[in-house]
Every structure is written in C-alpha cells, then in structure tokens.
Amino acid sequence: MPSNGPVTSSRALLAILLVALTIVTLWGCERHEKFDDSEIVESSSLGDQPIEPLPLTVDFDPARAALGEALFAEPRLSGDSKVACTDCHHEGHGLADDKPHSSVTGRPDSAVNSPTMYNVRFLYKLSWGGKYESLETHIDALMVNPKVMASSWETATKHLAEVADYRRKFASVFADGLTPSNVRLAILDYERSLVTPNSPFDQYLRGNAQAVSPEVKRGYAMFKSYGCSSCHQGVAIGGNLFERFGVLRDFFADRGHFDNADLGRFNVTQRDQDRFVFRVPSLRNVALTAPYFHDGSAATLEEAVTDMANYQLGRDLPERDRSALVAFLRSLTGEYRGQAL
C-alpha cells in the first residue's frame, strides 16, 4: 500500500487526540486538597481566670531560630557594625535593659526603657506607644531607624556575607542561602521562639496547687481584687490594650518633669485622648526586667507595684499586700528552653 506511512501517522495522531480528550474529561474532576487552616488561631476559651498559662510548645523553625539567635547578638546587623540587638535586650536581664534608658555607643540614649523580648509573639501591638502591629513591621522599622540599627537588610546581609560561617549556615538552612529576606526571617523565627512557659504560677493555673506558696496565692487574690487584672490579663498578663498612665492620680506631675516620650500613644496617633496612654506591658518575667515603666522610673518591683496602685487605682498599698503582690509577680518567671530564667 503506497499510503501506509501516512495512515500509520494518522493513527498515532488519533491516539494523541483520544488521550487529549481523556485529559479534558478528567480535567473536570475536582481536586480535593486539605487546606492548611492552622494560621488562623482559634480564640481561647473564655476561662474564669483573667490570666491564662503560656502554651508549653509553640511553632517555629528551630534551625532558623538558631541562626536568628546568633544574629540577635551580631553587631554586623547595624550600619556601623557596632550595635547588636543584645546591646539593649540583655540576655542576662530577661532580654530587657537594666538601665532606664538604653545607652549604646554611637547612638543617642533611647527615649524609653527597652522592654523584654520574651513572649513578644503574644503581644497584640508592639512598643510602648503600640506603633507596630507585628514583629515584622517592628523589626523592619528598627533596622532602618538611625537611632537604633541605622542599617538595612541589604547592608546587614553584605556585612554578614563577609563571614564564611554565616554563608555556610544560611546555605544549610535556606535553599537560597544568605539573602536579606532570609536574614529577616531568621531573626523573626528567633523572636517567635522566645517563649517562657511553665512558670510556677502557670503550673498553678494548670492545676498544680503546690507549685506556688500561699503568699503567691494571696498575692493573686490581691491582684484581682485591687483591680490590677482589669488591665494585666490574658496569656501575656498585659500587652493587649492601652491605658493612660495615671488614671486616678497624676504620675507626671508627681515625677516633676515632662518628656516627649511621656505622650506615649499620642506620638503614634496624634489624638488627644491618647496623651499619656501606653501599651499595658506584659507582666511575664517581670521580676527579671527592672527598671520599670516606659521611663524606667521604678527601680524595683516593689516601687512599681506601689506606683501602679497609687496612680492607676488611687490606693496606698499596705506592706502586707504589696509583698504578696510582689510574691505573685515573682511567680510569673518562666522557663526558657526548659531552664528556669
């Protein structure tokens, strides 16, 4: 047959067409994929207690967090390679500053006291004025802030690229190695890993009645009855609302001088009702992070408790109640990586 070749190729063509038809038919079939809904955090149960224990485990990438921990102490992140995060967030001081205002070489003193980095993932808004809505926006701003890191992710990455160890570590953790985006992600994962669960009081909340002393239990009762828990509540015992510093008495008048930083949230929103309004800080690990308040004006926990009762609640604390409250606050110091802080 002279046209044998073309007929064969036509058959092949037919076969291809049939396959295509089958694909078109199958294409209509629905694909069912499990949608990852874990990002949406379910709201916690409405417990009777104003305070909830910290979760014992949280999700983060350990390899990235390890890299981020190294970067946290790395001056190369800053524009002049002189300032590291740990210069203000001291590792031995609950990742807060032991001085009222952080003082770092080549930078003006900080306007406010550097707060702890522990449990930041549980804060609704960040900084004393609540300027940042997320860890991402917070760290992005600090990197380029000339008073803080005076750098950029690109600059920091360039500095880090000079160190072979970083290049190697990033290459082992990230598919695309050392990039500005990955430097940022590593630090963010470290920040998310900074959780301090299992404090004595959390153990008590979880049902271990022996975890805390009667004094602490009495302090907790004071904490609720005095009205501290009106603001310091939730899993972070604060950190989820703003409140005026000096509700019943004028703190700033008593302190005697006025600072722009005292305007608090007003500096963020420029709204009159936000003058002297601050983010209510978390009381987790509060025993480790003296001095207290945005201006670091309270050197000890006792002073801070006294000031709070005075200016926020309009009350003078009897010594007995104050020591119970302080005992309660000391029971809020948790564990980091299984070690008591």
Next chain:
Amino acid sequence: MNVSRILRASLALVLAAFLGLLAYSTVESIDSAEEQAYGRDLRRVQAVTSELNERVLKSRSALMIQYDPLVHALHDLQRLHERLKHVPDFLGEDAAFDMQDQLKKSEAQLREKDELVESFKTHNSVLQNSLHFFPILANSVIDRARVAPHGATVASRIQALIAAIMLFDTSADAESSARVQAAQLDLSAEKQAAHALELDHELELILAHSRIILERKPIADRIVQQILAVPLPRMARALEEAYSRHYRSATARALLVRQILFALAFGTVVLGLTDVILRMRRSAQALQVATGELREANAALAREREKERQLGELKTRFVSMTSHEFRTPLSVIVSSTELLENYSERWEAERRMDHLERIRSAARSMDRMLDDILIIGRAEAGVLRPSPAQMNLEEFCRHLVESLEHSSARSHCIRYSFSGDPEVTLDERLLSEVVGNLLSNALKYSPPGSQVHFDVVANDEQCRFEVKDEGIGIPEADIPRLFQSFFRASNADQIKGSGLGLAVVKKALDVQNGTIEVQSSLGAGTQFVVRVPRDLSVSRSSSAEL
C-alpha cells in the same frame, strides 16, 4: 489532492486552536482547593466579626475578664483580609480588581473597628475596675462611718451615692446621671465630717470612682454601639456576594471554554478520521488504476503476441504463396524449355515461338512479382522513397491505358478521360505501380467486353484517379483486409493473382501521401478513387518542414 490539503490545513488549525485553548484553560482553570479556601475565608470574616461583637458585649458586661479573645478576633480578621487579597486567578483581572476594591473598603472598616476596640478596652478596663471596686470601697467606708460617732450622715450620703450609681449603671439616662451628680455633691459637702472621721482619703476615692463610672460608662456604651455599628458584617456579605457573582461568571466562562474545547477536540477527531478515510480511499483508487493498467498491459501483450502470430502466419503464407506463385511460371519455363530442347528441331517455327513466348511471359510474370515483393519489402523496411519529377500526366496515363489494352488483347475497352493541367511533379514509377495495378485488376476481374472507366482529374492541389469496372466486385467483409500482402478476396479463387497488387498500391500511395478509397458491390463492379498531391516535391518539402 487539493481537498486533502485544505482538510489537513484545517485539521492543523483546529488542533492548534484546541491545544491553545487547552493551555489557556489550564492557566484559567478553577482551582477548587483555592476556591473553597477563599470562600471559607470570606464566610469566616462574617463569623469572626460576629464573634468579636459578642466578645465586646461580654467584656462590657464583665462576663469576660480578659481581652485576648478580642485581640485574637481582630488579629484573625486582619489575617483573613490579608489572605483575601490573593484573589483566585480564575476570577479574572476585572473581578480581582473589584474584589480588591471591596477589600480595601472592608479593611478601612476593620481599622476603624480596631481603633474603637482599643478605645473600648481602655475605657472598659477602668470602668470595670471602678464598678467592681466602688461598692466594696463604699461599703467598707459605710461600715467604718457607722461605728464612728457622727458618722451616720456620711454613711447615708455614701449609701445614697451607691444607690444612684447602681441606678445609673442600670439605665444611664439624664435623670439617673443628675441623681449621681446630686449624690456626689451631697457627699462632697461631708468632707469636713469625713476628715473628722479620718475618712477623707476614702471619701475622695469613692468620689473619684463614682466620677469614673459617671464619665466612662456612657463613653464605653457609646463605643460599644459604635463597634456594633461598624458595617463590617455588611461589607463581608457584600464581599461574599461579589465573590459568588464573579465565581459564577468564572464557572460559566470555564464551562464555555470546556464546551469549545470539546467541540474542537471533536472537530479534530472528525477531520483526522476524514483524512484517514480519504487517504484509504485514494490508495484504493490507486490500486484500481494499477490493476487496470496491469490488465491493459496484459491485453497489449496478448495483442502483441497475436500480431506476432499473425506475422508468423503471414510469413508462412508468404513463403508458401511465393513458392507457389513462382513455381507456376517456373514449371512453365521448365516444361517449355524441355519441350524446346527435345522437339525444337522437329517443331515448326510457329510452335517454337509459342513456347518461347510462354517462357518469356512466365519470366516476365516472375519479374513483375519480384518487383512487387521488392516494393513491399522496401516499403516495410522504410527505404521506399518517391523520386518526383516533372511529367505529363495525361500522356503517362494514355500510354498506360494503351499498353494495358494491348496486353489484354483488346478484350476490354478502357474509357479514359483526363481533365486539368497535365503537367505534374510525381514519381512516375510509383504512380505506374498504383494506376497500373488498379487498371490491370479492373481488367482481370471483369468479364470480357465489359467497360472499365478511367477518369483522371488534375486540379491545383491534387490528382484524382478513378478506376471503375463492372466486374465481380469485392465482398464487403474482405474490404478491410484488401490491402494486405497476399490477401485475396474470397470470390477471386478462380482468377490467377499473387495478392500483392493492392498491397503494392497501398505502399506506393503511402509514401506519396496519397489516399485510396474503395466502393464495391458484389457482382456489379468496383470503384477505386486515388488521390495524390499534384506536386510531390512541394508536399514532401512542406511535410519535411513540418
């Protein structure tokens, strides 16, 4: 061929369209997982918004004593909005634009709601603290005042304030507000008494908390109303409606694309099948043609073989005929020669002359036969060529007639006529073969005394020779083979002849571009009409030119 080319071109076109659309539809295809996730996120916005509202109300009424559920709900809403910004691709650009627009509006509402909730938390925590602490503080002061001397008034004023505050907390209208203010004024008037009781600090605190309640409760209530009034659920519903509208049109689009794809695939298959069928039919036709050709070739081969066989037969007949034809005159020659040898001395001169004449006649007959055979042979070998020369046709014909009349001993009368210009350029020898043979045949096959008409017309173009006898005629069946060598008509058996004469005529005419026509009726006579060009040299050269 043309049809199949068009067919294949359209097949390629349809296939290309099919594949193109398939690629497009894969890009635009509805990802059901993405679609489901997006739809669920949209519904979650509504659900989380109502959860948020419910939690605000619970916080306001102190049924919920922490704000984490509030901030979680807000946080969820923010993340949902962030996620909803990634509008599924299959909706198309316009729909994505529309959705983004709606999302922006919804986000603005969410920001407003977030600010209101922040404000609510600030006021509510202070208010809740005062609402909680005020009755405790007030009652403890009343207890202390009652036991002190002159403390009854203070205690009753505080009692009145508690009552006013409780009423205000239940229904915060102008009247209850005025009553609280009046009770505050009454209590303030007791500052001296309180000082005396060493309760002035507590009195201040009671008043401060009552002021907080008086001031912040309306604020907190107003903010709650505002929070509930933020049209976020409506935005979410609008978003979901817009989404389902776009989704429906995307589905319709996808369905249309699928239908077109199906039609294209079907068209491709049909065209492909048609192509295959056409090719098969074409090859069948080719087979048929080849078979036909083969059959024809076979037939040609058979014909060739038949011709060969006929040729062989002809040769055999030629040899037998020639040998026969030659034997007759040869036997005459041999017998006459023998007779002359034995009896010439005894025979008188007349008888000797008779036999000598027989010998000469036989020899002449053989000579003529040989001439005929030679002419046919040369014609068949293709070497017979006319040598035209100027001649007088009339004269030529007359001599021929006379010579034939003479040789036939004037038993027949030839009626000869000539018209036209007698000066022609022809091959005299070949012409004499043609005309001589025709005339001698006419004489031979006609009864003695019958007439033979010989009419010659020489016009400008050609010469026409007509020979008409009244002889035995030729059977019609024999006419087609009349000019074959050695063919003799079936009714000519009784008459001597070699069967070469008309073959010679035909061959001689062929080389002169002449024609011959024959008409005959059996027993009535035969008419031959011969036409040759008048000037053979001209016609030859002209044909050579051609």
